[in-house]
Amino acid sequence: MPANTLPHLTWLRAFEATARHLSFTMAAEELGLTQSAVSQHVRNLENFLGRDLFIRRTRALDLTEAGGNYLPTVREAFDMLTQGTRSVFGENRGESLIVQCNLGFALFWLTPRLRHFQTAHPEIALNIVTPIWDPERNSDASSLEIRFARHGDLPHGAERLTQDRxxxxxxxxxxxxxxxxxxxxxxxxxxxxxxxxxxxxxxxxxxxxxxxxxxxxxxxxxxxxxxxxxxxxxxxxxxxxxxxxEGRLVRPFDHAPPLSEGYFLIPPAKPDESAASRAFADWLKEQVKDR
Missing domain, CATH: 3.40.190.10 (Periplasmic binding protein-like II)
Structure with a gap:
């Protein structure tokens, strides 16, 4: 096996499916490939590893000792990829949402109210990201953004949520x-x-x-x-x-001038809107009214 080199993902996927079914034909049906292609992918993996992974009989397959030992590692790797992909990107665009906002807003305004959103929309999984500096650099990756800024510093379409003192x-x-x-x-x-x-x-x-x-x-x-x-x-x-x-903080002085900055909602571009982003934006604006 070449040093510091991983086998091709396609070979590993063919091996895992074949090991699960103990059949090249059933693995091929699952993967949308021909039986000969799956068999060749497995053979390529065996050549790469320098060990046989299957005992090939006339009408049956069995895992070798090496194949049986290797299979849990391959399955764990695929499970980690699946879980990592789901945690970052969600199941699909309609049911997952990346919300970008500053840390203070997330801690002291958003998270205390999230249970209301989750009750109303249990089907939506949120990923809340909180860049400290230069939010514009990260905003393209988010579904929508809540930005603390002055109006003149914001892109077209930003909607003011708050007027603070x-x-x-x-x-x-x-x-x-x-x-x-x-x-x-x-x-x-x-x-x-x-x-x-x-x-x-x-x-x-x-x-x-x-x-x-x-x-x-x-x-x-x-x-x-x-x-x-x-x-x-x-x-x-x-x-x-x-x-x-709640009495946890007090204002020791009455003077409270208006703040130039405010919190603004920056929605996704129209082609990138989803049911989840619309639901969150509507909920957010209602919550701001009631604050």
Whole structure:
């Protein structure tokens, strides 16, 4: 057998089917090939491995010891390929859906509501992907996308889902309720306009602690800092409204200016629409109305 070389997949498929049926003829019917083609594929595999896999009798086949030992490995490999393909791509376009969104939206808005979608559409399997930077690079692989951005930075057809305001949040017991911005640990998410500096500036107040602000690459980091009582984080309605309603976070200050960015739905191009993508988009827009 050649070193560091795998046998052809066609040979392995012919071997597995023949071993299951112990018949070249039945394997050929299953694979849509001629009996002679299946027999030749198996012979090619045997020549490659340097061992006989079948005992060939006049009207019957039996596995050799080598064939019987090899068969579980081949079956396991095909099972892994099947499971991996299903997990990434789903059973078919109508019943699987790749949804791309940022991590904060997935953690704090989408996943708490997914049980409602799953109850309404148990036939749809979701694959939720959360790129941190450059979502455009990954969006072609998704069925639809929810993007946090300004309207002018989005492709044609993007539909606004939210109009957010931004403000500081923290745990109710942070600093024993003193909420002193001169001494608090401040957190924000990088790469957007709802920052500590812009929050101060929108009140006509100077911000002098910009060098001390801690930053994370996702909203998930900033909000979790607040949830863990490690600081005061700058956040916005979509991410924290539920957490505030549950009493897990509070708004220690009333000022809440409008956020330039928002969450937008970017649907698939018309030829790529599916029943699953339409169902998810309709559900999403209804959920946003009720938030």
């Amino acid at each position: 931004f403000y500081p949040v923290c745990r109710p017991d942070y600093q024993n309720g003193a909420f002193d911005l001169d001494t608090a640990t401040l957190f924000e998410c990088s790469g957007h306009t709802g920052t500590w500096e812009s929050w101060f500036n929108s009140q006509g107040r100077p911000f002098t602690r910009w060098a001390e602000v801690n930053r994370g690459s996702t909203f998930g980091i900033a909000v979790n800092v607040a949830l863990e009582g490690a600081g005061i984080a700058m956040a916005h309605d979509t991410l924290v409204a539920r957490l505030i309603g």
